[in-house]
Amino acid sequence: xxxxxxxxSVILIWFxxxxxxCPSAWGxxxxxxxxxxxxxIKNSTDGLAxxxxxxxxxxxAIDNISCEGLLTRIDLRGIDIPISRTWIPNVxxxxxFGELQELYLSGINIGGExxxxxxxxxxxxxxxxxxxxxxxxxxxxxxxxxxxxLSQLDLSGNHLHGNLPSSIFSNHSSIMVFDVSDxxxxxxxxxxxxxxxxxxxxxxxxxxxxPSSIFSNQSQISLFDVS
Ligand SMILES: *[C@@H]1O[C@H](CO)[C@@H](O)[C@H](O)[C@H]1NC(C)=O
Ligand SMILES: *[C@@H]1O[C@H](CO)[C@@H](O)[C@H](O)[C@H]1NC(C)=O
Ligand SMILES: *[C@@H]1O[C@H](CO)[C@@H](O)[C@H](O)[C@H]1NC(C)=O
Ligand SMILES: *[C@@H]1O[C@H](CO)[C@@H](O)[C@H](O)[C@H]1NC(C)=O
Ligand SMILES: *[C@@H]1O[C@H](CO)[C@@H](O)[C@H](O)[C@H]1NC(C)=O
Numbered sequence: 001x002x003x004x005x006x007x008x009s010v011i012l013i014w015f016x017x018x019x020x021x022c023p024s025a026w027g028x029x030x031x032x033x034x035x036x037x038x039x040x041i042k043n044s045t046d047g048l049a050x051x052x053x054x055x056x057x058x059x060x061a062i063d064n065i066s067c068e069g070l071l072t073r074i075d076l077r078g079i080d081i082p083i084s085r086t087w088i089p090n091v092x093x094x095x096x097f098g099e100l101q102e103l104y105l106s107g108i109n110i111g112g113e114x115x116x117x118x119x120x121x122x123x124x125x126x127x128x129x130x131x132x133x134x135x136x137x138x139x140x141x142x143x144x145x146x147x148x149x150l151s152q153l154d155l156s157g158n159h160l161h162g163n164l165p166s167s168i169f170s171n172h173s174s175i176m177v178f179d180v181s182d183x184x185x186x187x188x189x190x191x192x193x194x195x196x197x198x199x200x201x202x203x204x205x206x207x208x209x210x211p212s213s214i215f216s217n218q219s220q221i222s223l224f225d226v227s
Contacts, residue, residue, distance in 0.1 A: 029071055030058035037093040038065075045087060045108075048079040070099040072125075077104050086111035086135055095122045102128040106154070110134040114160070118143035125149055132179070133157040140180070142167035152177040156200065159184065164201075166190030180204065 030038070035055055042050045051063045059067035066073035074094065081087050087109050094103060100123050110131065118141055120126055127149050136158040142165035144153065151174050160183040169175065169192040177198040185204040191211035198220045199210075215221065 028057045029067055029069070034058065034071070034096050037096045041089065041093050044089065045076075045079060045081060048081060049076050066102075071097050072099055073102040073104075074100065075102070075104040076108055077106050077130075079108055081109045083109060085109060088112045091116040091119050095119050098123065099125055101125045104128070104130045106130045106132040106134065108134065110136060112136065113138035114144065114155070115141050117141075118146070121146045121148070123147065128152040130154045131158070136160060138162075140164060140168065140185070144168055145170065149174060151175060154179045155183070156181040157183075161185060163187035164190055164206075169194070 035058060038050050038053055038058055038061075039055055042048075042053060049064055050061055053061035053063065053065070058065060058071055064075050064079065065071060066075065074097070088111055089105070094100065103120070103123075103126060111134070114131075114136055115138070117129070117131070120129065121143065126147055129144075129147070129150060129152070132154045133156070136155070137160065139162035140155065140160055144150075145165075145168040153175060154177070156179045160180065162185065164180065164185055164187065169190055175192075175194060176196060178196055179198065179200040181200040181202040181204070183204055185201070186206060188208045189201065189206055189210050191213050196215065199215070200221075201210075210221070
């Protein structure tokens with residue numbers, strides 16, 4: 001009798017340990033830190049992001065989160081941050097989702113500089129970064145080129161100025177879609193070792209020619225502006 005209880009409590013302790021160290025064993029995708037991050041992001045948007053997330057299993061929340069076994073996509077497009085308010089997200093919080101592949105943060109009045117977004121290089125699977133139509137200012141930091149798997153980068157419709165750093169392209173050639181239209185960028189357009197499918201630099205103040213090395217004949221290119 002006693003040994004039986006003993007065994008049971010051993011099994012119980014074992015399961016408790018499993019639940020603590022391996023939440024997915026219980027069907028939970030996010031760990032404690034990730035749940036807290038989502039709540040912090042939610043709080044910093046006055047509850048507009050992840051509206052239905054209550055701190056439980058993150059993949060059971062459907063507003064702005066998508067999971068394929070793991071949390072792979074965060075999409076905050078359409079959250080109604082008032083135009084009068086500038087949101088400065090804590091980018092570190094997004095880096096806690098190591099499996100994230102797509103991050104859509106467009107049209108939600110994000111202000112400040114791009115530099116903090118360099119932290120996203122910790123996301124080894126990030127393919128899409130969409131920051132279009134925000135209020136970002138300052139230069140485009142070259143460190144965005146160190147996000148290893150990035151294939152779509154959309155920075156259009158912000159208040160960015162300065163050059164397009166060549167190093168944004170030099171270290172990896174996985175960028176297929178590149179959009180910096182509708183900013184105040186200037187200087188020359190760097191060359192690029194990869195092949196780009198969509199390249200939009202319209203409505204800026206660039207000078208000079210676009211290096212032919214970046215195009216294949218399937219490329220869609222918009223550069224009407226060179227003003
Ligand atoms: C955000 O957190 C602060 C401080 O903990 C709290 O006072 C506030 O009510 C929270 N806001 C929302 C929308 O949850
Ligand atoms: C994000 O969530 C908000 C609030 O529920 C919703 O209005 C918006 O459409 C969602 N955006 C996307 C892209 O799912
Ligand atoms: C951003 O979030 C991280 C991780 O939770 C935290 O350590 C850091 O203090 C936060 N930064 C700001 C400015 O709130
Ligand atoms: C390119 O990558 C290498 C190795 O990862 C790194 O040392 C170097 O600083 C990077 N250069 C740029 C311009 O990002
Ligand atoms: C350009 O496209 C045509 C037809 O779409 C194709 O036959 C040709 O091989 C392509 N050339 C290059 C250099 O990609």
